[in-house]
Amino acid sequence: MTKDARGIRLEVDSLFLSFGGVQALKGIGFEINRPEILAIIGPNGAGKTCILNCISGFYRPQKGKILFGTDIINKLAPHKIAKLGIARTFQGITLYTGLTLLDNLMAARHIHMKQNFLAGGIYFKWAQDEEIRQRVVVEDIIDFLEMEAIRNSIVGTLSYGQRKRVDLGRALALEPKILLLDEPMAGMNLDEKEDIARFIIDIFEVRKIPIILIEHDMGVVMDLADRIIVIDFGKKIADGAPKEIRTNPDVIKAYLGKE
């Protein structure tokens, strides 16, 4: 499962995004050029998810550009961005609720499948081999995220915490070069949060890919992140190591509350 992704580069350059009269992003820019866990924090409505949506192609910023490697991706459709190696999880979960966990992850493998519709439909030998190859990858993920007991459960019947885990598994199934996590621990209890935090660290250690993490739990962010970007009203107000962020007066004022 080890993939070395050094040399990966994501550049977000002065993004502007507005919905009617609401300015969501006002010239946000940052850069990632090595494997690191980057947390984006900020008060509710600051525009954190908007950044992820722009990177993954769900929103089109009106101004600015996003470079992934040498490709400009802010004009691309989401599925093309996914194919380039950017995977994400969602704040509200968007899985195939009528399918099993296994099928959800297998579906995520489609971008790595080489057989066409016909071969798959008739289920030729090479299509079977293809399935086995993909299944091995998916089983690795199931093992990694400790989901054996729910492998064959219909996703719609799973608990919220379990679904979040499936969502993470699906993002991993894309074998991304960069992983975007939108509040992976929202609504979880302490035990579940600890599990997810451990998984994030493990993913980072094994895959050595950059992870962009949006999270509200400050304890988690300070423990996990190598670098933190703080945004407020669509603007970046700080960018640095957790230690610096904790003492930055602008951040304390905007987010952590006055002390």
Add this chain to the structure above:
Amino acid sequence: MGKLDKYTATELDSLPKWLRHNAAKYGNNKVAMYYKHKGIWKSYTWQDCYQHCKYFGLGLLKLGLNRGDKVAVIGDNDPNWYWAEYAVQAIGGIILGIFVDALPAEAKFIIENSESTYIIAKDQEQVDKVLNFAHQLPQVNKIVYWEHIGMWNYEDPLLISWEEVEELGKQSEQANPDLFETNIDMANENDYAAFLYTSGTGGLPKGAIHTHKTIIACGKSVQSIFPWSNTDNYVSAYSPGYIAEQMIGVSGGLMVAAHINFPEKPDTLNENIREVAPEFLMFTGRMWESLASMVISGMLNTTKLKKVFYDFALPIGYKKADLELMGKKPNLLLRILYLIAHSVVFHQIKDRLGLVHLRYGVSAGAPLSPDCLRFFRAIGVPMGQALGFSELIAASGHLIGDPPDSETLGRVAPMCEVRITDTNEILVRSDGLFIGYYKDPEATNKARGDGWFHSGDAGTVNERGQLVFWDRVTDLLEIRGGFKFPPQYIEGKLKFSPYILDVMVIGGSDRDFVAAIITIDFDVCCSWAETHRIAYTTFNELSQKQQIIDLVSNDIKRVNRVLSIEQRVKRFINLNKSFDADDAELTRTRKLRRKYIVEKYSKIIDAIYSSQGEYVMDTSVTYADGSNKEVRTNIKITDVD
């Protein structure tokens, strides 16, 4: 495996010798272990197993393990657990197991008490647990782990992976090809081979010392109850740190060369059993009970048609089972009806549970409720109970083919003697009797000073030679007027209710009646509440809903009918939480720690016996990370008429 042929004739007085014998006899022609990993069942032949044990054993030897050193294993049931045991015993070490859910302090106590020099921990979780204290214990030389997830960046000098140990072993073998075999032959049958820690029902756990000889004797004793063969499948479900798994899976399975199957993860056990459909299965009473209540609660939620079939079939099953228990033969009509019921309903249920091929299901550990046994007999699952202790197994059991009297623990085992003292204590003696408790001569003397094991359990042998278990001698309770009652017996009956997870029955010479503290089965009650449109938010709230209280109350009434008047439960409460081993209310084998519970809930118990209708309770809950929280609840006290 020509090289091992010369060993087939040696006397098989230790497990490693048996392993070598099987490897020589079957080589790569027969599978010894199946193990589900990443969704696929993988197999290991006897030859594979022998090689792993050999290299691992030699690796430990090279790391400096001396004969007589103790090695602690903490991890789920995997082939590695079994291999670790055979390997350690082969090079003269002593093995001991720790339950996977032991808290760091509990694990530390056992490792310290046993003076273990090597620790084998499965994965990151267990390694973290052990690293909490390993550096405080100077005798610990190495910690071996066998699962790599999460272990990439650990740089502790104590840590070494299983593969690295095997690699060291391979190097040693090259230098000295017969080293492993010589080591196996150095063992004397009276050498210590394993410490089996008692579950600590009566205080701190004690390490019961077993030699190669007692282990072999215990393994054979299990076979005398259930003669199994090398075509049988067994699913390893319970921790090998516990004697029943030791004597059935680890030694019994080795001696008969059966197929041992290992579940993928502890929580996939039921699914994996279904895939394997084993011939032999050992569960604790509690696991059987949860399986039964799974069926019963499943039937509460099924379609109307299925319910009709089930309601038709079950009474027929009960009738046949009851007749058989009384030693009578069912008449032709009943046999035909049963055949229909079995093929239409029971077979499907057994198929869902993976019990279609089961030739013997045994319940050990804690007594199984007679109702549960009766239920499984009714649906055609051949099962019985056995009695064993960490100090000796098996003392008694329902022999295969015997109709199991559900009120007893079966016949005194063929290789065992039982005596009942004047105080109704059960004494047992056999070749499998443990040598003593490690570093505790006083307890040893008390438990086996006269050559008999003083079990501390009260019971009797009935006229048919079947052992009847009442309770711990010290746990027989009485109420005012000297009326004795066996709390576990009553609890077993109550626990058969699908709505009740755990229950503790209380009394006392200063109390007028028997009362009960109930913990509800949250999952079952949740789905009941859902179908009956009852709103609730937490366990706390659900447990105090009048409708749930009524459900429990009805089941208590049903049980009361079969009890004598003094033994009946007159009043109860639904506790606002489950009993939990992390809160020290249960032992790790999930037995109630009565003294502690009585102490912890003394105020509420007083309230039950005074005539308050409600009690305001503050409970302290310990979370898995060790933190505490106070929870306040109004607990309703309910009379049963």
